[in-house]
Amino acid sequence: AQSVTQPDIHITVSEGASLELRCNYSYGATPYLFWYVQSPGQGLQLLLKYFSGDTLVQGIKGFEAEFKRSQSSFNLRKPSVHWSDAAEYFCAVGAWTGFQKLVFGTGTRLLVSP
């Protein structure tokens, strides 16, 4: 069965510092991988996705993620965090099991300090 692990429940980063959010997945085939962001009281917005090809993918808001098959990881990065990046971030793996199934991690809440 597919699963996603986000080992960090909370992360605090100073504004202007770099950010890396960890995501590990379990899936038997080539995964479809996603990062979503949820601002307080809002729905989920897709930041970026990996389907195939280049293992470094660029997303919106200056985010990028790198797919590493050998480590079953899809970590999210940003070189310089802004206060508006404070939100909850969800990693998800997509699988085709007769329908387009999406399995989410438990999320990482990012706090940005001045």
Added chain:
Amino acid sequence: DAGITQSPRHKVTETGTPVTLRCHQTENHRYMYWYRQDPGHGLRLIHYSYGVKDTDKGEVSDGYSVSRSKTEDFLLTLESATSSQTSVYFCAISESGTGNSYNEQFFGPGTRLTVL
């Protein structure tokens, strides 16, 4: 932004009462999904639909039923609400896919349900 609306956006109800949440899309996407979001669990799939009148269970379907009589509308019903169903409910949509392709899901704004 994908055209997805959810109603109501907030609801407080009492244990034992029936509750229906509505998801409406204007994208003509084939797939529609209902998730619940709880702290420490991320989002978990309740039910999904792959066409009009075609629905199936997700991982946490007990206590919930769904209906889809039109492409654009997907209803989630709690026949007799319990406190354990207090949660934030999200609807999502996606286009058709196959085993060799995958289409991303777009999410609605959510409905916060409190069962007292």
